Amino acid sequence: MDARGSIAHWISQHAHEDALKGRPLPPGLAALVQQLLQPRSSPERTKQRPPATVEISTAEQAARMGCTERYVQRLCQAGRLPARRIGRTWLITQEDAHDDEDERPSPQP
Structure with a gap:
């Protein structure tokens, strides 16, 4: 059993x-x-789903955008880049990161 x-x-x-x-x-x-x-479903029958969201760090987003990590942090803080904060770390969803990569916001004075 x-x-x-x-x-x-x-x-x-x-x-x-x-x-x-x-x-x-x-x-x-x-x-x-x-x-x-009830018997558990076997791994062969269970479909593997991708994670709902994939999050990347500000450093990874900065490398994608070709800017500094601090600039990405300021964009997150200002709400111009969709992200969530955990402690001192900003996490950006990968889909949002790809969307914003082409439309790099201009820096605020």
């Missing part, structure tokens, strides 16, 4: 003991046990 089957068995056993004591069955528990008992 695999781990999923063991978990399903353990949940079923405790749910049965609770039912004997008059405790109600939590909603969705039966569906969860059924889901755990």
Whole structure:
């Protein structure tokens, strides 16, 4: 018995003991046990999907645009280049990076 089957068995056993004591069955528990008992799809049948978004760093975007990393950071900060910030790092989605590569914004004075 695999781990999923063991978990399903353990949940079923405790749910049965609770039912004997008059405790109600939590909603969705039966569906969860059924889901755990379903065979997992094999890797051959599972289609690999590309990630929803690919993000690049400001350094990589600067190399693509032919400018400095600081300039790209300023574009991100000003909202002229779609990006999100995590700590001190700006991440630019690759699709947005390609779109803006051809239309390099002019520097602000």
